[in-house]
Amino acid sequence: MKMNISIVPRVQFCYEGLNGSCIRANYPLSLRIPLYFLFTSTVIVTVGGNLLVMVTIFHFVQLQTPTNYLICSMSVADLLLSVTVMPPTMIESLENCWYFGDFLCKFYACVDITLCSTSVLHLTCIAIDRFFAISQPLQYHNRMSRCVALTMISVSWGLSAIFGSAVAFSPDGEHAAESTDSDCIGGCSALHEKEIGVSYFFVFYFIPLTIMSSIYLRILVIAIRQANIIHQTNRQVRSGKHNVIKMDYKATKTLGIVISVFMLCWTPFFICNIVDPIVGHSIPALLYQILMWLAYLNSMFNPIIYAISHTWFRKHFRIILKRLL
Template structure:
């Protein structure tokens, strides 16, 4: 008896003729091209945008300050995300296969987590820096020095690297989930299944610094508002030179705090969906659909490309530095000492 039903489509594998290969479930041609363009653009922006930030602050002496050194180190973390994480995650997300080996999968995951927490630590220290600068701008230079900034940078790198290495290279992350981990990590797969204990620790490690930053920036903007009102009320009166200087310093610090506050908000918006999804997923039996997970992951990755765009939008000195670098004037002998500020406030 004949049948009108069509034969089932052949199952595609990540590695044909290899026992234990993962099933390949990649997109059709048009969506793949679009996704490669979108994800690739994020990686390019993360690499070259943050590279411009690092070159600008390192090259121009006028930008050598404790705050800017923290910003440079933050840009380095985002730059490394664009180099070591995003390109390989792009292939995994679109092709649904991991072609780079099991050892590099562990290294990739370790870098992913370490650079995320490094960014969070940097932003936390920047928040403290801005709080001191706005609330006590005249004492700030004696409290926050280059050596203090170097200590903060060291902590922001050492702790995340040690933490991620200890968790992922010892295999502690999947204790109690070994069977599930083996099932999802077929040949050609690179999926990390993290148990509830470590997911909860990760969430608290994200939430607590974020909560502290919200409190600090809330206080910063309250103080900034009070300072602005005070300056406005005394604007018509004759100011002494010390009062005038204090007003200019306070204005400058408020501008910097505003821009860096936007950077913190962008970080929270980018990473919050992934953090919540990871927490819910671990306690609900890993039920998140693959496409939801990928959206959350790439929202987080794209944060590494956003910071240079924020600086370009709100920092005139960064726009001027980009013009000098791109035009080649950066190679002139006196370029390092040039003035990047249109006005000294």
């Protein structure tokens, strides 16, 4: 007599032998290792790229302009995101477990929201900076001084920190977390608190993106108008002034690429946050994780965009790399 024996995969827990432990993700080793390698590579590239931007701007005095102060501060936010947020997210994504305690869970959520929001607000400030550079080139240096740039940086960090702290540590946030999580040991519902999706969408996505898009369209109109005037009058532009105009337009083109990449990376994630409460939080956790990592990739793409788009960035990058190697 033949017996059919079916092998049922053993259920694994975040904390084996502990009652009330969350169930650990049961990904096969053949999938887990490549994903760990992919996520680790993403973290390394993000850290290296943003660190290189920061070192380059700090090292060369001629690069220390108001625009580059904003870019450097945004690189700081992206660097901190890759160091403090991405590694625990990688573990939680692949293991479905949080091993770092309840307080660090809330602190992680605070840092995550703060750094992502800071990066978005810096993009908005950079768009405003480019608008003044193109629309009012003669008054630009008076309007966009070093003090103004530092004020923009302080406001961006301050507003983001206040919002992140309010969401992560508020009593309402804790109540929402309890209502959406099974209260198992080894979980961190604050990692992906979907109840804040609508407010977060409008404050740190819809409003900044509307401002950035409106400003960029206005910049394009002004740029086209100025190009037509120069072409029609056929004026001879001095070489120095011509180079300044070329640099301003180059920076404006780079801004358009940065905004486009930002939309590609963050739009799916924010749409997921808006739709998920409407459908009763039925969006699969795996899809949510994928869209979240797509959003994080924006922090890796920003320094790559600047390195590719600006000749002077590439030149100074090479100098720094030669000295390091």
